[in-house]
Amino acid sequence: MTQPLIFAIPKGRILDDALPLLAQAGIEPTANFFDKADRSLRFGSNRNDMDLIRVRAFDVATFVAHGAAHIGIVGSDVIDEFDYADLYAPVDLNFGHCRLSVAEPKERAQADTLSHMSHVRVATKYPNLTRRYFASLGVQAECVKLNGAMELAPSLGLAHHIVDLVESGRTLKQNGLEETAEIMPVSARLIVNRTALKTRHAALAPLIERFRDLAEAGKAAA
Ligand SMILES: Nc1ncnc2c1ncn2[C@@H]1O[C@H](COP(=O)(O)OP(=O)(O)OP(=O)(O)O)[C@@H](O)[C@H]1O
Numbered sequence: 001m002t003q004p005l006i007f008a009i010p011k012g013r014i015l016d017d018a019l020p021l022l023a024q025a026g027i028e029p030t031a032n033f034f035d036k037a038d039r040s041l042r043f044g045s046n047r048n049d050m051d052l053i054r055v056r057a058f059d060v061a062t063f064v065a066h067g068a069a070h071i072g073i074v075g076s077d078v079i080d081e082f083d084y085a086d087l088y089a090p091v092d093l094n095f096g097h098c099r100l101s102v103a104e105p106k107e108r109a110q111a112d113t114l115s116h117m118s119h120v121r122v123a124t125k126y127p128n129l130t131r132r133y134f135a136s137l138g139v140q141a142e143c144v145k146l147n148g149a150m151e152l153a154p155s156l157g158l159a160h161h162i163v164d165l166v167e168s169g170r171t172l173k174q175n176g177l178e179e180t181a182e183i184m185p186v187s188a189r190l191i192v193n194r195t196a197l198k199t200r201h202a203a204l205a206p207l208i209e210r211f212r213d214l215a216e217a218g219k220a221a222a
């Protein structure tokens with residue numbers, strides 16, 4: 001019997017928007033997915049050809065890029081940070097909108113001009129995108145990798161700058177920081193393993209089309 005398709009979804013904030021979209025696409029996890037006491041990491045679904053895994057956002061891309069999962073939903077920030085050759089991102093799902101930005105303490109933001117600097121220390125979860133962005137300005141970025149709460153770094157002397165996601169700007173404001181440059185816009189994407197798209201084409205192609213239609217319908221309704 002053919003192995004079930006594995007659909008990877010992230011644990012964090014994308015999950016709340018991803019679940020209704022999955023339901024519209026005809027995919028419903030089994031009841032234990034919603035049971036907080038259940039420690040399973042792999043779940044069945046209403047489709048007997050599909051299981052779901054719930055993993056950290058960065059790990060969704062890793063599972064799919066290596067073919068351990070066939071399809072998934074993840075932010076474009078994660079896709080761009082890894083830049084995996086085997087990862088195909090055919091559909092912008094039109095939710096999870098935010099941006100990846102540079103920020104620094106409010107009192108320094110006006111005075112600092114990157115064009116005068118040759119080197120900066122940056123706290124971020126996105127070292128590859130950060131180095132690439134600063135290199136495009138002719139500045140060498142030394143990255144301190146954090147997994148959250150980047151906004152604490154400048155006030156505690158860990159780094160002058162941060163590169164992090166910004167949506168409303170409240171987190172920056174409440175931590176005395178100011179956004180000084182936008183690196184890229186971010187939204188949630190459907191991702192598919194390129195090899196799986198060939199070997200499991202009959203199952204994956206209609207799913208991609210279904211998600212594309214749902215994303216288009218969402219855009220039209222907005
Ligand atoms: N403020 C935000 N507004 C909109 N989308 C966001 C925001 N923050 C994060 N995202 C999107 O949600 C994804 C997951 O973010 P989330 O904060 O849930 O993960 P996390 O808690 O940092 O990750 P981890 O699972 O590694 O702990 C991000 O990769 C991004 O695409």
Ligand SMILES: O=P(O)(O)OC[C@H]1O[C@H](OP(=O)(O)OP(=O)(O)O)[C@H](O)[C@@H]1O
Nearest residue numbers: 148149164165166167168169170171172
């Ligand atoms: O501009 P805002 O609307 O304030 O949103 C931005 C915040 O949202 C994300 O963090 P999240 O809440 O996911 O927590 P995290 O630090 O655990 O990633 C991001 O890392 C920022 O800290």
